[in-house]
Amino acid sequence: RHWTMAPRRRSDSRAVRLAVSTAIFVLSANVAYQLSRGVWGSRPVTPVARADVRSNHPRQRKVPNVPQHGKAGTSHSHESSSDTEVRSVAEWDRQAEQEGLFHDDHGTGGGYTGSFGDARDGTGSGANVGTDANQDADTNAGTGIHVLATSNGSPYLNWQTRVMYQTFKTVAVGSDMKHFTRLLHRRTDDELVGEVPTVRVDSKHAACDTWCEFPVADRPDALRKWLLTDDSKRGEWIVMIETDYVWREALKMPPPGSDAVAFHFHYINPNYPNLPEVMKRLMPDNKRDEIKMTDIICSGPAPTMIRKRELDRLIDEYVRVADAIEADADAKQKLGWVREMYAYDLAAAVVGVPHVVEDPGETQLIAQPPADTSHGNAAMFHYTWGAEYFDRNKTKAWSWDKRPYVETKQVRDPARFKPDLPPPDAHTRGMRLQDGKPVTRALNEVMTEMLTIMRDAIDTLPILPHNPGCGWDQGEPACDFGCETGV
Numbered sequence: 001r002h003w004t005m006a007p008r009r010r011s012d013s014r015a016v017r018l019a020v021s022t023a024i025f026v027l028s029a030n031v032a033y034q035l036s037r038g039v040w041g042s043r044p045v046t047p048v049a050r051a052d053v054r055s056n057h058p059r060q061r062k063v064p065n066v067p068q069h070g071k072a073g074t075s076h077s078h079e080s081s082s083d084t085e086v087r088s089v090a091e092w093d094r095q096a097e098q099e100g101l102f103h104d105d106h107g108t109g110g111g112y113t114g115s116f117g118d119a120r121d122g123t124g125s126g127a128n129v130g131t132d133a134n135q136d137a138d139t140n141a142g143t144g145i146h147v148l149a150t151s152n153g154s155p156y157l158n159w160q161t162r163v164m165y166q167t168f169k170t171v172a173v174g175s176d177m178k179h180f181t182r183l184l185h186r187r188t189d190d191e192l193v194g195e196v197p198t199v200r201v202d203s204k205h206a207a208c209d210t211w212c213e214f215p216v217a218d219r220p221d222a223l224r225k226w227l228l229t230d231d232s233k234r235g236e237w238i239v240m241i242e243t244d245y246v247w248r249e250a251l252k253m254p255p256p257g258s259d260a261v262a263f264h265f266h267y268i269n270p271n272y273p274n275l276p277e278v279m280k281r282l283m284p285d286n287k288r289d290e291i292k293m294t295d296i297i298c299s300g301p302a303p304t305m306i307r308k309r310e311l312d313r314l315i316d317e318y319v320r321v322a323d324a325i326e327a328d329a330d331a332k333q334k335l336g337w338v339r340e341m342y343a344y345d346l347a348a349a350v351v352g353v354p355h356v357v358e359d360p361g362e363t364q365l366i367a368q369p370p371a372d373t374s375h376g377n378a379a380m381f382h383y384t385w386g387a388e389y390f391d392r393n394k395t396k397a398w399s400w401d402k403r404p405y406v407e408t409k410q411v412r413d414p415a416r417f418k419p420d421l422p423p424p425d426a427h428t429r430g431m432r433l434q435d436g437k438p439v440t441r442a443l444n445e446v447m448t449e450m451l452t453i454m455r456d457a458i459d460t461l462p463i464l465p466h467n468p469g470c471g472w473d474q475g476e477p478a479c480d481f482g483c484e485t486g487v
Contacts, residue, residue, distance in 0.1 A: 142236060145305070148181050148182075150182075183201070189471070190472070246383070248380065251305065260310055261306075265298060320347075325343055364378065390433075391429060398420065400451060420451075
């Protein structure tokens with residue numbers, strides 16, 4: 001089968017529409033910020049496709065104790081902050097909210113051995129889609145941590161995925177992180193199916209395979225389909241992550257009896273003006289008098305570490321709330337680009353799945369340079385924000401941002417587009433970030449650490465063929481790895 005997928009390019013008119021809608025949302029969010037804390041059923045079986053973890057890309061060339069915050073069933077408040085603090089953090093949150101633009105525009109986050117068999121002719125079973133970092137899938141079934149990243153297979157997310165997965169493999173050996181799966185919500189394979197352990201499920205909205213208003217709306221449905229597969233049963237704990245993470249160390253299994261762990265995003269706040277009425281409207285009728293806004297965590301589905309059985313409990317409600325938001329124009333407008341995060345948070349409160357929500361600087365999950373100037377206890381870096389260094393003359397001396405990485409050539413030959421490290425002496429030269437924040441030694445060191453991990457991962461990645469490529473650019477055939485379907 002061959003077909004042509006038109007490349008996704010932003011038109012001027014679409015860019016204008018996105019810019020206007022984002023400006024309106026950001027303005028309303030920032031007004032709300034000043035008024036709140038400014039610191040940081042039965043389910044049908046759906047056919048899925050699975051790729052064999054031990055398979056080679058057929059066209060690939062190889063080359064060498066935390067405070068509890070927002071726990072369901074307990075209350076918490078958002079204390080007032082100084083005007084200076086609110087303005088400073090609101091600037092970071094404005095960028096976080098604008099992040100939705102880039103995920104919307106681009107689609108939403110190493111080598112391996114063995115031979116690839118075509119499941120259609122019986123030479124490949126496709127029986128083990130995910131990877132087991134300790135190469136012990138049978139004895140570790142149902143144990144340890146299973147890391148899960150979701151994607152629609154766009155170049156933007158695929159560049160991030162290749163880097164992230166390589167860093168996962170580096171830190172996971174010998175750890176509690178025994179399994180990895182990329183959950184691809186897409187109606188055809190993509191070019192990473194042969195490299196990154198993947199379960200593919202059909203996207204809920206076919207347009208989101210290329211461009212649609214809000215591709216993240218496909219994630220709850222894809223997650224529910226995955227939870228029906230045997231692949232989802234291999235780990236006791238599931239760690240849901242985005243593609244724009246890099247691993248610096250492995251996560252450890254929580255102690256027995258632990259609740260789910262989530263990250264405190266300060267721009268998620270059900271008590272923002274006009275949001276309580278939306279959240280109440282989205283609740284089941286019998287829960288509206290029972291659930292308070294303080295029962296709803298200020299987080300989202302990623303990063304989250306949760307037992308599979310608890311994720312099974314809340315998944316139907318997560319899908320229901322997400323769908324209800326998409327069908328409610330007022331809810332979509334008020335919840336904006338982070339509405340799918342609110343869907344997860346509300347679902348956890350409705351079903352009663354408690355989460356320990358860890359604050360930046362204290363969390364075991366992620367650090368977010370340059371907003372964070374230390375990795376703290378975090379196992380991962382999240383590079384959602386770009387960084388620009390300006391010298392005393394206000395001349396840009398260095399910059400890093402993930403947003404330019406949107407082309408297949410960057411996915412397929414990443415070594416040619418490796419990000420530069422920041423100047424090692426930046427802290428001695430009076431440099432400042434784009435928001436005026438001084439570049440301290442600590443800030444420069446954490447930026448250097450994160451980008452060094454990324455660069456080292458890129459150095460190990462093989463080149464994927466650009467001619468012929470598959471799946472994205474104009475005129476390329478659809479990718480088809482002969483995955484086993486309906487399993």
